[in-house]
Amino acid sequence: MSTNEPEPTAPPPAPPRHPALHRAVRVITAVEIGVAGLATAVIFVLVLVQAGQRYLPIDGWTWTGELARYCLVWLTFTATGVLVTRDGHIALQIVDQIKSERVVRAIHVLALAIVAVIGVGFAAACWSLIEESGQLTTPAMGLPVKWIYVLPLLGFISTAIRASVAAVDVALHGVREASHSDELAIQVNGPGQEVTR
Amino acid sequence: MTVGLLLLAIALLLVLRVPVAFAFLGPGLAYLMFTGQSLGLAMRLITNSTASFPLLAVPLFVLLGATANHAGIADRLFDFALALFGKVRGGLGYVSVGVSLGFSWMSGSAVADAAALSKVEIPAMLRNGYSRRFGIGVVGASALIAPVMPPSIPAVIYAGLAAVSTGALFAASVIPALLMAVGLCIVVFIQVRRQPDIVHTGFSWSRLAETGKRVVGPALAPVIILGGILGGYFTPTEAAAVGAFYILVLGFFYRTLHVRDLPKIFAETVMTTAAIMLIVSSASLLGYVLARERIPQQLSELVLGFTDNGTVFLLLVAVLMLILGTVVDPTAVLVLVVPILMPIGLRLDVDPIVLGVLMILSLMIGLLTPPVGTVLYVLSSAVKVPVGEVFKGSLPFIVPLAAICLGIIFFPGMVTWLPNQLGL
Numbered sequence: 265m266s267t268n269e270p271e272p273t274a275p276p277p278a279p280p281r282h283p284a285l286h287r288a289v290r291v292i293t294a295v296e297i298g299v300a301g302l303a304t305a306v307i308f309v310l311v312l313v314q315a316g317q318r319y320l321p322i323d324g325w326t327w328t329g330e331l332a333r334y335c336l337v338w339l340t341f342t343a344t345g346v347l348v349t350r351d352g353h354i355a356l357q358i359v360d361q362i363k364s365e366r367v368v369r370a371i372h373v374l375a376l377a378i379v380a381v382i383g384v385g386f387a388a389a390c391w392s393l394i395e396e397s398g399q400l401t402t403p404a405m406g407l408p409v410k411w412i413y414v415l416p417l418l419g420f421i422s423t424a425i426r427a428s429v430a431a432v433d434v435a436l437h438g439v440r441e442a443s444h445s446d447e448l449a450i451q452v453n454g455p456g457q458e459v460t461r
Numbered sequence: 462m463t464v465g466l467l468l469l470a471i472a473l474l475l476v477l478r479v480p481v482a483f484a485f486l487g488p489g490l491a492y493l494m495f496t497g498q499s500l501g502l503a504m505r506l507i508t509n510s511t512a513s514f515p516l517l518a519v520p521l522f523v524l525l526g527a528t529a530n531h532a533g534i535a536d537r538l539f540d541f542a543l544a545l546f547g548k549v550r551g552g553l554g555y556v557s558v559g560v561s562l563g564f565s566w567m568s569g570s571a572v573a574d575a576a577a578l579s580k581v582e583i584p585a586m587l588r589n590g591y592s593r594r595f596g597i598g599v600v601g602a603s604a605l606i607a608p609v610m611p612p613s614i615p616a617v618i619y620a621g622l623a624a625v626s627t628g629a630l631f632a633a634s635v636i637p638a639l640l641m642a643v644g645l646c647i648v649v650f651i652q653v654r655r656q657p658d659i660v661h662t663g664f665s666w667s668r669l670a671e672t673g674k675r676v677v678g679p680a681l682a683p684v685i686i687l688g689g690i691l692g693g694y695f696t697p698t699e700a701a702a703v704g705a706f707y708i709l710v711l712g713f714f715y716r717t718l719h720v721r722d723l724p725k726i727f728a729e730t731v732m733t734t735a736a737i738m739l740i741v742s743s744a745s746l747l748g749y750v751l752a753r754e755r756i757p758q759q760l761s762e763l764v765l766g767f768t769d770n771g772t773v774f775l776l777l778v779a780v781l782m783l784i785l786g787t788v789v790d791p792t793a794v795l796v797l798v799v800p801i802l803m804p805i806g807l808r809l810d811v812d813p814i815v816l817g818v819l820m821i822l823s824l825m826i827g828l829l830t831p832p833v834g835t836v837l838y839v840l841s842s843a844v845k846v847p848v849g850e851v852f853k854g855s856l857p858f859i860v861p862l863a864a865i866c867l868g869i870i871f872f873p874g875m876v877t878w879l880p881n882q883l884g885l
Binding site for chain 1: 474475476477478479480481482483486487490499500501503504505508511512513514516517519520521524695696698699701702703705706724727728730731732734735736738739740742788790832835838
């Protein structure tokens with residue numbers, strides 16, 4: 265047996281159904297994950313700095329803890345929409361065991377539609393809070409409080425849009441096709457790897 | 462009545478596969494609207510619960526685990542454990558427990574452990590004549606050590622909610638986590654006697670020394686993390702950052718990590734953290750609603766009318782957590798029930814640290830049981846076997862874990878001894 269035989273390869277992925285939408289989603293996802301990843305990196309650096317400050321002969325910065333805490337808020341809500349598209353939110357998956365594909369599809373569409381409505385509700389809640397915040401500023405950094413809620417607002421708008429698009433996608437193409445489609449899937453763990461939650 | 466409708470709506474949404482966080486957020490927001498409160502209050506509640514300094518440890522411990530995963534630390538631990546236990550009958554079973562125990566010092570998530578280790582350990586067991594059911598069972602049950610052994614993400618969340626020392630909770634979890642490993646090894650010992658086809662690998666001192674050298678670096682991580690916390694050098698949040706930094710440096714030193722891996726590591730950290738933190742924040746909104754409806758007080762009166770014995774209370778808590786852990790995510794359960802159970806426990810003189818360790822361990826058993834059992838789904842996906850088969854394999858390993866829960870209830874000293882010795 266020849267050792268130079270080519271390795272069996274997986275069939276090439278099907279071309280995206282809507283290339284423009286595909287590209288747009290990839291860019292938006294990259295931005296969302298990028299912002300959330302940056303927030304994580306800032307938390308990491310600030311907490312390291314805070315740990316180091318105690319053992320170094322320098323004055324401590326009071327704003328590091330405050331900024332790190334807001335970064336956790338931004339990280340959480342910026343990635344919320346991406347998790348919807350990736351089916352990455354923790355959910356009770358017992359309906360997936362139902363044999364009828366139509367029933368499973370209908371339940372998925374309904375669940376995504378509910379998520380979209382809740383996303384709209386919380387986007388409105390964010391907007392309400394931005395309006396209520398007025399001229400308030402944060403104690404250490406003096407950052408306008410309304411700025412803190414801008415990224416969560418965008419995160420919930422993204423959640424609503426992504427859930428709506430995913431609901432339509434599942435309704436038209438079914439659960440299996442939609443979740444295997446690269447149009448809306450996010451390759452966070454690299455192509456071909458299991459998504460672990 | 463209002464709360465009944467609210468809980469019914471949540472149950473319905475959960476069954477309809479609406480994500481746990483949104484199943485809490487939707488009815489919570491609806492409650493605020495129907496009671497004439499500001500929509501902004503909902504947003505303020507969920508952001509305030511997220512912007513907490515102790516909870517900053519969550520992304521940092523997730524980052525630590527993800528970095529250790531990418532740096533190939535599990536492979537090094539596996540090689541060392543194999544060199545150590547390879548000659549023993551059923552050695553790969555002990556290797557699985559040992560690797561999970563070693564990796565648990567760097568990872569606080571059972572799901573991450575199961576995902577990382579199942580791909581290495583289960584194929585190795587199948588190649589060496591172990592039954593598939595046994596392999597899945599031992600890997601799944603061993604993964605549960607991670608969220609109990611410090612650094613534990615559920616412990617960070619519990620400590621934040623219950624306002625107890627994270628360091629004390631970490632110290633209190635060490636003995637139960639070690640007992641989990643011992644209990645699982647006993648089940649391995651019993652089970653491998655029924656498998657005559659398993660193959661043993663050899664033993665050599667040179668191999669042990671060679672693989673031992675490769676785990677010296679990773680072995681220092683728990684010293685830095687736990688030693689830093691318990692020695693008072695760092696807060697748990699700072700220790701998480703220092704631990705992640707150490708593993709990053711170690712990965713670059715071993716050349717198993719490269720700068721190009723960093724975006725992937727941070728992206729994984731973002732996804733896992735956001736899923737956890739959204740549940741924490743959404744459950745805080747629901748907690749506000751329950752508190753406004755005086756549910757904790759009513760439940761407290763109900764429980765205290767039933768018993769005034771701390772041990773009976775702990776038994777009830779363990780049963781409740783086992784049941785809730787099978788259907789709801791552990792993080793959500795913690796955020797919802799800790800504010801309710803803590804005051805009752807305090808009135809019954811139950812140590813909050815004992816309550817915390819018991820709740821975490823009982824909830825983690827739910828990760829191995831249907832219908833939610835996240836570890837079951839991860840293993841089912843990794844090994845391509847039905848969830849039911851994974852559960853059957855895991856069932857014998859649940860027995861020692863349940864026994865440890867009983868041990869904590871009747872001998873709480875096994876939890877409080879170490880923190881007391883350390884003056885925490």
